[in-house]
Amino acid sequence: MRITNSMMTAASVRNINMNMERLSKAQTQVSTECKIQQPSDDPVVASRAIRYRSYVARVEQYQKNVDNVTSWQKVTDSAMSDLSDIMQQLKELAVKGSTDALSDSDLAAIKEEVTQLQQSAIDALNTSYGGRYVFGGYATDVAPYSLDSDNNVLFKGQLVSDFTDNGEDQAIKSNIGYGSAVSINVEGQDVTGMGDGNLFATFAKVMDGLDNGDTTAISSCLDDIETNFDTILAAQADLGARMNYVSMVGDRLDKDYTTYKELMSNNEDVDIAEASAESTTAQVVYEASLSVGVKVMSKSLLDYLA
Template sequence: MRITNNMMTTASVRNINKNMERLSKAQEQVSTQSKIQQPSDDPVVASRAIRYRSYVARVEQYQKNVDNVTSWQEVTDSALSDLSDVMQQLKELVVQGSSDTLSDSDLAAIKEDVTQLQQTAIDTLNTSYGGRYVFGGYATDEEPYSMDADNNVLFKGQLISDFNDNGDEQAIKANIGYGTSVTVNVEGQDVTGMGSGNLFDTFAKVLDGLDSGDVSELSDTLDAIESNTDTILAAQADLGARMNYVSMVGKRLDNDYTTYKELMSNNEDVDMAEASAESATASTVYEASLSVGVKVMSKSLLDYLA
């Protein structure tokens, strides 16, 4: 087979272009630290990348949900602790007011303190997180507790003793995992109790006892205070169990996130040592092909006639 100059030139140009493409790909991998720049470079790696990125994105969203739920529940737990403190202070005032040695002015001073405690309880039960009231059930945009002109405490516009939710549970749920949801909130009626003997009914009885100066009436409210405190603690214990569960799910998501990120990295990221070596080799080969090409393409008829 006869080899012509034109054939040698064409082959040199083809090899130069091939080596230049190899060098360009190697340099792109080094600069981007990624095995592929487009799906066609390696369809298998590309399909895995889509799947792993989807896993990571899903876990990141669950982690955001867990953070939001945790913050909501921490605010709620703090409010319940404050409410327990209020009831403890109320108990101490009732014990103090049950003494036969107190004057009318002393009882009036204690009544003022009890009134302030009642307002503190209302404010605590109107605690909000991110502009949403945590004890209002689904009605998160309005203060659940208020006081009417007769100093009666209302829950969602109704007297607490008359409030009836018709069995309608208003549990706000959040998706925090793969098919896993958790109740975020604590409903106000589960904290104060409903009907006769609710928390604010107890406050009203204490205030009536201080007004009348009836020591026995005041003493009778101590059992109600204990019962109300137990209701608060029970709600807090239930919340605490859910908080522990959310924390456990959060740790599992952290582990999943680390695993999927490693899988994604192993699938997409280049080995920098190998990539650098390939880039150096490709550069050497390209320079060699250029050198050979120059020699081939510089030949003319005069070179052969000399």
């Protein structure tokens, strides 16, 4: 087979282009630290990348949901702890007010303190997180507790003693992972109790007793206060169980995130040491092909006549 100069030149150009493409790919991998730049480079890697990135994105969203739920529940738990402290102070004032030796001015001073405690209880139950009231059920945009003109406490516009939820569950749920939804809120009536034995009814009984100087009536409120304590603690215990569950889910999501990120990295990221070595080799080969090409393409008729 006869080899001509044009054939040698074409072969040299083709080899130079191939080596230049190899060098470009190697340098791109080093600079981007990615195995592929477009799906056609490696369809298998590309399809896995889509799947792993979807997993990571889903876990990241679940982690955000867990963070939001955790913050909401911590705010709620803190508010109930404050409410327990308020009821403890009410108990101490009730014990103090049941003493027979107190004057009218002493009883009036105690009533003023009880009135302030009632307002503190209302404030605690009107706690909000991110602009949403945590004890209002679905009605998160309006403060659930308020006082009317007669100093009666209202819940969602109704007297607390008259309020009934009619069996309607207003649990706000959040999806925190793989179809696992958890109730994030505590409804106000679950904390204060309902009917005549609710927390604010106890406040009213204590204040009436102080107004009338009825130490027996004040003393009888101590049992009601204990009942209110039990109601708060039961609601707090239920919330605590859900908080523990959310914490466990959060730990599992952290592990899943690490696993999926590792899979994604193994699938997409290049080995830098290996890629650098390939880039160096490609550079040497490319320069060699240029050197050979120069010698082939520089030949002329004069070189053969010399």
